[in-house]
Amino acid sequence: MTRPSLTRLSLALFATVFLAVVAQSQVTPAAWSPETLQQLRQVQQAALADDYAYQQVAHLTDNIGPRLIGSSQAAAAVQYVAEELRRLGLDVTLEKVMVPHWVRGEERAELISYPGQAPGTTQKIVVTALASPNNGTGADGITAEVVVVNNFAELAALPADKVAGRIVVFNYPFDERMTAAGFALQAYGEAVAYRAEGPAAASRRGALAALVRSAGSADFRLPHTGLTEFPAGQPTIPSGAITAEDAALMARLAAQGTVRMHLLLTSKMLPEVESYNVIGDLKGSEHPEQVVIVSGHLDSWDLGTGALDDGAGVAIAMEAAQVLKQLHLQPRRTIRVVAWMAEEMGVFGGKVYGKEHATQVADHYAAIETDLGAGHPVGINACCDEAMLPLFEPLGALLQTSGAGIVRASEETGADILPLKVAGVPTFSPIQDVRTYFDYHHSAADTLDKIDARQLRENATVIAVLAYALANMNAQLPRKPQPVPEWMK
Numbered sequence: 001m002t003r004p005s006l007t008r009l010s011l012a013l014f015a016t017v018f019l020a021v022v023a024q025s026q027v028t029p030a031a032w033s034p035e036t037l038q039q040l041r042q043v044q045q046a047a048l049a050d051d052y053a054y055q056q057v058a059h060l061t062d063n064i065g066p067r068l069i070g071s072s073q074a075a076a077a078v079q080y081v082a083e084e085l086r087r088l089g090l091d092v093t094l095e096k097v098m099v100p101h102w103v104r105g106e107e108r109a110e111l112i113s114y115p116g117q118a119p120g121t122t123q124k125i126v127v128t129a130l131a132s133p134n135n136g137t138g139a140d141g142i143t144a145e146v147v148v149v150n151n152f153a154e155l156a157a158l159p160a161d162k163v164a165g166r167i168v169v170f171n172y173p174f175d176e177r178m179t180a181a182g183f184a185l186q187a188y189g190e191a192v193a194y195r196a197e198g199p200a201a202a203s204r205r206g207a208l209a210a211l212v213r214s215a216g217s218a219d220f221r222l223p224h225t226g227l228t229e230f231p232a233g234q235p236t237i238p239s240g241a242i243t244a245e246d247a248a249l250m251a252r253l254a255a256q257g258t259v260r261m262h263l264l265l266t267s268k269m270l271p272e273v274e275s276y277n278v279i280g281d282l283k284g285s286e287h288p289e290q291v292v293i294v295s296g297h298l299d300s301w302d303l304g305t306g307a308l309d310d311g312a313g314v315a316i317a318m319e320a321a322q323v324l325k326q327l328h329l330q331p332r333r334t335i336r337v338v339a340w341m342a343e344e345m346g347v348f349g350g351k352v353y354g355k356e357h358a359t360q361v362a363d364h365y366a367a368i369e370t371d372l373g374a375g376h377p378v379g380i381n382a383c384c385d386e387a388m389l390p391l392f393e394p395l396g397a398l399l400q401t402s403g404a405g406i407v408r409a410s411e412e413t414g415a416d417i418l419p420l421k422v423a424g425v426p427t428f429s430p431i432q433d434v435r436t437y438f439d440y441h442h443s444a445a446d447t448l449d450k451i452d453a454r455q456l457r458e459n460a461t462v463i464a465v466l467a468y469a470l471a472n473m474n475a476q477l478p479r480k481p482q483p484v485p486e487w488m489k
């Protein structure tokens with residue numbers, strides 16, 4: 001008597017549970033199978049113990065050296081990364097990119113007259129050239145009066161005769177308190193506007209040359225180089241970056257009276273040369289046509305050796321392939337390691353890739369780039385549809401066991417993958433501790449010793465786990481195309 005009723009009860013219970021499971025899985029299907037989650041834990045443990053990424057960044061920086069765009073070191077780095085990815089068993093192609101070929105030349109500045117000057121002396125100003133189409137001051141240099149402004153508004157407010165024929169100095173300080181509070185990228189964003197646009201603004205007012213206070217957070221009298229831009233058709237002028245200390249010195253002296261400077265910058269722009277994005281595919285087993293990009297940029301500035309910017313990012317991407325090979329794990333989608341060329345002069349490689357692969361955008365499942373150094377990671381930035389964040393909860397939980405469990409919506413996902421991002425491809429980057437990044441960025445101090453081997457491994461772990469997780473994910477990620485920024489048009 002009891003048996004049929006129990007059976008009916010069991011069946012009813014089973015049906016309820018089954019329907020509940022089905023209903024739940026329709027809302028949030030498991031993004032990863034238990035087997036994949038187990039493999040991800042293997043990847044995490046293996047990457048945390050592996051020094052491959054450090055060996056790669058050591059070779060790129062110590063043995064090859066700075067990888068200025070168009071230089072023979074940049075060419076050697078292309079060959080090295082291509083060979084290394086081939087050695088790992090990846091399917092490697094070189095994607096041609098025509099790049100600017102800017103050479104630095106000599107750079108020197110001194111104050112030759114100023115209030116209270118001791119007879120027969122000058123004051124040295126530590127200067128470095130900014131990359132631009134301008135061909136410098138000529139071998140004799142230029143001599144002119146200095147005019148110091150704190151910002152664009154002060155420049156605009158000056159009468160024409162106070163700017164024309166002078167050397168304009170932009171004394172806009174890098175916000176070190178923002179940096180210390182964890183907002184270094186925002187502080188950089190504010191300061192770098194003067195490096196990028198200050199010389200052009202000075203040129204429009206008839207200035208002879210422009211010097212900008214370095215967009216960097218450390219006060220060790222080091223200038224930070226970089227790109228400065230002149231809109232097409234506008235006259236270019238010699239442009240440099242000076243140290244924070246020397247910008248402040250000139251501001252104090254100019255407040256006392258007339259300051260004159262002799263400036264020598266013999267940098268020049270040569271005809272463009274052929275270079276390459278290095279692309280290495282670890283082919284997917286189920287969807288080889290679908291691609292997850294994992295990347296960094298191979299070019300660097302030349303004052304240091306480009307360890308943090310961005311040898312680390314390239315090495316981290318290479319580690320993702322190395323660790324999967326080591327574990328004999330083949331991803332379901334293709335993992336594509338990319339070492340981008342010529343990010344620093346205007347994302348040339350990223351733009352070429354976007355154009356060359358425009359018809360395959362739908363096959364780009366996701367793209368990852370690391371380009372903010374090698375500081376301790378606390379999680380993942382994900383762009384651009386917040387609706388995908390709940391899918392990543394199991395991945396966050398897994399990465400939290402090594403201290404990197406935050407998954408947040410953020411647009412800070414790397415310049416080279418921006419052409420994919422604007423087309424709607426989901427993009428990712430590690431959330432890193434960047435409090436000291438801009439102390440070294442684009443300066444002579446961006447060298448291997450600034451990379452902590454353990455923190456580099458932690459970054460490589462986040463990226464290897466994320467890359468394999470994306471390649472094996474059971475979900476359609478929502479795609480949200482973004483507005484095309486002015487510089488990409």
Ligand SMILES: [Zn+2]
Pocket residue numbers: 297309310343371
């Ligand atoms: Zn960079």
